Amino acid sequence: MLGGVQIPHHLGLVGHSDADVVLHAISDAILGAAALGDIGRHFPDNNPQYKNISSLILLKKVVGVLQEHGYCICQVDTVIIAEQPQLWPFIPKMRERIADALELGVSAVSLKAKTNEGLGQIGAQKAVAAYAVATIKHA
Numbered sequence: 714m715l716g717g718v719q720i721p722h723h724l725g726l727v728g729h730s731d732a733d734v735v736l737h738a739i740s741d742a743i744l745g746a747a748a749l750g751d752i753g754r755h756f757p758d759n760n761p762q763y764k765n766i767s768s769l770i771l772l773k774k775v776v777g778v779l780q781e782h783g784y785c786i787c788q789v790d791t792v793i794i795a796e797q798p799q800l801w802p803f804i805p806k807m808r809e810r811i812a813d814a815l816e817l818g819v820s821a822v823s824l825k826a827k828t829n830e831g832l833g834q835i836g837a838q839k840a841v842a843a844y845a846v847a848t849i850k851h852a
Contacts (some may be wrong), residue, residue: 715841716791716807716824717769717814720798733768735824738843739789739811740768740775746849747784772814785852788821791845796838800826 714720714733740752749755755778756763756771763771779786789811793800804824812819829835835842 714768715793715795715800716803717767717772717810718803718806720800720803731765731768734841734843735791735793735807735845736768736772736811736814738845739791739815739847740772742789742791742845742847743775743779743786743849746847747779747782749778749782769810769814772811776815779849780852783851784849786815786817786821787848787850788817788823789815789845789847790823791825791843793824793826794829794835794842794844795826796828796831796836 714731714736716735717733737752744750744752744755752771752775755775756766776786791811804826808819808822808824811824812822815822831837834840
């Protein structure tokens, strides 16, 4: 799972939840923008309730936490770094899923995919990374 979309590939990601690094990065960016910690604090991996949970559900819960603290999300910008597979065909659907979870229009969700040019663990197809920034404001 990347960006809430099942990506067909012979390799997958391992994690306590569905391991969607894109949604985890966005969740952390949103929580961080409001100085509310990170997803590990809100949804610890030692809590069986979150085992194999969809990261889309966690992202929606993050939106709720943000709203409880009087904030709303303006936009998010995310970069996925993965050597394979090519992600550009999946980006429109990812943007739609993310926008829906964040209660935003698709135009407020930026998503880009890059490779690591064969370098390091990402270049060796042993890892995927995602980095996100979010802008928020008081509701």
